[in-house]
Amino acid sequence: MRIFLDTANIDHIRQAARLGVISGITTNPSLVSREKPADYRATIEEICSIIPGPVSAEVVVEEAQAMIEQARQISTWAPNIVIKIPATAEGLETTSVLAKENIKVNLTLCFSLNQALLGALAGATYVSPFVGRLDDIGHDGMELVKDMVDVFTHYQLPTQVIAASIRHPEHCVAAAKAGAHIATVPYAVLMQMIRHPLTDTGITRFLADWQHLSEQQ
Numbered sequence: 086m087r088i089f090l091d092t093a094n095i096d097h098i099r100q101a102a103r104l105g106v107i108s109g110i111t112t113n114p115s116l117v118s119r120e121k122p123a124d125y126r127a128t129i130e131e132i133c134s135i136i137p138g139p140v141s142a143e144v145v146v147e148e149a150q151a152m153i154e155q156a157r158q159i160s161t162w163a164p165n166i167v168i169k170i171p172a173t174a175e176g177l178e179t180t181s182v183l184a185k186e187n188i189k190v191n192l193t194l195c196f197s198l199n200q201a202l203l204g205a206l207a208g209a210t211y212v213s214p215f216v217g218r219l220d221d222i223g224h225d226g227m228e229l230v231k232d233m234v235d236v237f238t239h240y241q242l243p244t245q246v247i248a249a250s251i252r253h254p255e256h257c258v259a260a261a262k263a264g265a266h267i268a269t270v271p272y273a274v275l276m277q278m279i280r281h282p283l284t285d286t287g288i289t290r291f292l293a294d295w296q297h298l299s300e301q302q
């Protein structure tokens with residue numbers, strides 16, 4: 086399973102990039118607005134220059150023709166842009182047009198297997214089930230991830246599943262076990278994935294023992 090970072094925060098992207106474990110970025114209008122960018126395009130272009138892998142930028146219109154036009158524009162910003170399109174009828178129409186133009190689509194706000202299947206059939210490169218938001222309403226978000234992976238594998242559909250709306254490290258473990266191709270994680274969750282108290286106490290003890298040894302010599 087690959088790890089994407091789910092953020093539009095440039096500092097976090099730079100810090101995570103240094104770890105060498107991030108192969109893509111996902112953003113959405115809420116994440117971008119949190120950063121209050123002076124220029125949306127410049128922000129996305131900067132992200133694309135930091136991370137050579139896929140960078141998802143979302144359309145912010147609802148009607149198919151408007152989405153298609155906005156997606157075509159955004160796709161010229163950088164070679165590694167992926168367009169996030171919502172899982173609606175208008176979004177499917179948009180996806181099928183963009184796919185024929187070799188513009189990569191991440192079908193977002195996916196909450197059912199049917200939405201994901203239709204997205205795959207329309208030619209989406211990625212579908213993004215929102216795990217945390219399903220959990221929030223008492224459903225099992227990770228069960229949906231597993232179902233999508235199983236169905237895509239069974240029918241040999243090339244669309245990749247991005248486990249999104251990841252809220253904690255255990256979601257990442259479950260996404261990997263469910264066979265998700267990618268988990269897109271907030272920066273705080275990435276940090277939580279690294280940390281373990283036994284690693285910290287282990288380092289402290291090793292360094293103390295080493296210090297003790299050097300004091301005896």
Ligand code: G3P
Pocket residue numbers: 091111113116213215217218249250251269
């Ligand atoms: O990638 C989708 C993600 O940003 C949504 O996360 O936490 O707003 O449900 P959340």
